[in-house]
Amino acid sequence: MTLSRRTVLAALAASPFMPRSAFAAYPDRPIRLIVPFAAGGNADLVGRLVAEGMAPSLNGQSVVVENRAGAGGSLGAGQVASAPPDGYTLLVGSNGPLTVNPFVQAKLSYDPLKDFVAVGLANLAPHTLVLHESIPAKTVAELVELSKKQLLTIATSGAGSAGHMTLIRFMAATGANITHVPYRGGNTLVPDMLAGTVSGGMTELSTALPHYKAGKIRIVAVASAQRPVLAPDVPTMIESGVKDFLAASYVGVVAPAKTPSDVIAVLEKALIKALAEKPLQNKFLATGAELVPEPLQTAKGFGDYIKKEYENTKQAALSAGLKPE
Numbered sequence: 001m002t003l004s005r006r007t008v009l010a011a012l013a014a015s016p017f018m019p020r021s022a023f024a025a026y027p028d029r030p031i032r033l034i035v036p037f038a039a040g041g042n043a044d045l046v047g048r049l050v051a052e053g054m055a056p057s058l059n060g061q062s063v064v065v066e067n068r069a070g071a072g073g074s075l076g077a078g079q080v081a082s083a084p085p086d087g088y089t090l091l092v093g094s095n096g097p098l099t100v101n102p103f104v105q106a107k108l109s110y111d112p113l114k115d116f117v118a119v120g121l122a123n124l125a126p127h128t129l130v131l132h133e134s135i136p137a138k139t140v141a142e143l144v145e146l147s148k149k150q151l152l153t154i155a156t157s158g159a160g161s162a163g164h165m166t167l168i169r170f171m172a173a174t175g176a177n178i179t180h181v182p183y184r185g186g187n188t189l190v191p192d193m194l195a196g197t198v199s200g201g202m203t204e205l206s207t208a209l210p211h212y213k214a215g216k217i218r219i220v221a222v223a224s225a226q227r228p229v230l231a232p233d234v235p236t237m238i239e240s241g242v243k244d245f246l247a248a249s250y251v252g253v254v255a256p257a258k259t260p261s262d263v264i265a266v267l268e269k270a271l272i273k274a275l276a277e278k279p280l281q282n283k284f285l286a287t288g289a290e291l292v293p294e295p296l297q298t299a300k301g302f303g304d305y306i307k308k309e310y311e312n313t314k315q316a317a318l319s320a321g322l323k324p325e
Contacts, residue, residue, distance in 0.1 A: 026087055026263050027061045033253070035092045036076025038069040042206065042287070046123040046251040047092040049283060053274025058266070063090075073097035074108055081110035085256040087263035091116065093254040095162035099309040103317035104160035106324035113310060117259055118303035120271040121252040121296040125289050126224035127166045128234075129154070130208045130217045131200035132193065140174065140221050140240035147177045155181045155189040155201040165316040166223065166247040167202040172319055173242050193217065204249050205231075206288035223247035224290055231288075248290075250309070252302050268299045 035047045044067065051063035068076035077097035083089035091097075098112045110116075129143070135152070137143040146152065156163035159182040171178055181198050183189040186207050193201045194216050201208070205228055211217045212231060221240045222228055237245035253271060255264060274280060275297055284291065295301040 025059060026266055027058050029088065030062045030064050031058065031087070032089045033063050033065050033092060034076045034080050034089065035065055035067050036069065036073035036094075036097055037067065039067050042123075042125060042204070042249065043073075043092050043094050043251050045287070046284075049280055050092075050122050050253065050271065050274060053277060053280050054267070054270040057270035057273050071105065072101055074101050074105060074110075077101075077112070078109035080254075081115040081256060083256050085258040085260075087255060087259055087267065089256065090119065090267070091254050092251060093118075093306075094251045095249055095309070095313075098254070098306055099313045100160060100162055100165065102310070102324075103313060104322055104324055113307065115257050116254040117257050117264060118299045118306060119253040119255055119264060119267045120275075120298055121250060121292050121302040121305055122271065122275060123251040123284055123289050124224075124248040124292055125204040125206050125250075125287070126222050126228070127163060127202060127247040127249065128205045128208050128222045129170065129200065129202055129220045129237075130193065130212070131220055132196040132198070133216070133218060134196050135199050135218075137220070138218065139235075140237065140242060143220055144174045144176045151179060152177075152199045153179045153181045155183055155193055155198045155203075157186040157189060157203065158182045158184060160317070160322055162247075162249050163202045163204075164320075165313050168316040168320045169247065169312065170202070170237075170242070170245070172316075173245055204288070209288045226290070228288060228290070229285055250305070252305075254302075264299050268297075272297050 033047055033051050035044045037043050048065050051065050055063050068079055073096035077091055080089055080091035102108060102112055137146045154167055156167055167180060186203055189201050192198050194211060205222055208219055209230060212219050219234045221237045222234050223237045223246055227236060228234055281291055296305055
């Protein structure tokens with residue numbers, strides 16, 4: 001039997017013993033980066049900056065951002081989870097689809113721990129506890145004490161949101177007696193927070209910062225390892241006596257599970273190089289984000305981070321009595 005050249009090449013390509021270098025170098029065509037949210041949000045902003053920054057290190061191939069919004073990020077995440085594991089379809093992975101939705105959505109089409117492999121973490125937007133100026137508490141200790149004497153209402157971007165999970169963890173860590181007020185999205189709580197309709201909010205620093213700079217709200221503490229570059233007078237939760245308390249809305253890049261390790265290595269290297277560029281760093285810092293530590297920019301570092309966040313969210317959901325619906 002005579003085998004055609006096409007048949008031989010196909011057989012070799014399928015062989016686990018043939019190095020990828022024997023064929024076209026990855027990538028040899030544009031890469032799709034799926035943002036599982038509508039355009040304009042933080043995940044979309046980070047995704048577009050990362051896509052632009054990674055492209056020069058990927059054989060000059062473009063990284064094309066596509067928005068696939070729906071179901072709190074689960075729709076886009078499910079599409080990437082079922083995509084061919086060839087490195088040409090990636091996901092902008094964040095709290096919602098990776099570590100929150102599993103505990104609030106009953107019918108996910110994917111398993112965030114089994115159906116993805118991490119590429120690297122790109123952005124951290126620390127969570128902050130803010131209060132309306134009418135609330136007299138100026139420190140975490142004063143807030144906890146006040147919460148036991150009068151009603152304090154703290155808003156988040158929604159029941160089961162990343163901010164809600166952080167609020168639950170804060171209450172468990174400090175004993176604060178706080179009433180949670182869920183809204184529909186991070187920006188929807190701002191008018192009521194500024195008006196004093198609610199006592200304050202647990203939200204991203206990027207959301208709170210403009211109003212803090214304008215003197216309309218007080219940031220009690222930020223859940224980051226260091227004080228914010230743009231608000232150095234704001235203490236961290238750890239400085240405020242809440243031991244080891246870190247919380248942030250994170251954005252990174254993940255690929256479908258079983259994507260070859262050499263492909264992940266190429267993407268990881270491109271991401272790390274992009275994150276080292278000062279223009280990109282300055283754009284992130286301008287939003288109130290903090291730069292990601294180098295170990296978390298790696299596939300292993302981000303993979304471990306996702307697992308830790310998953311467990312933290314699991315415990316918070318149990319404490320709040322949340323059940324997938």
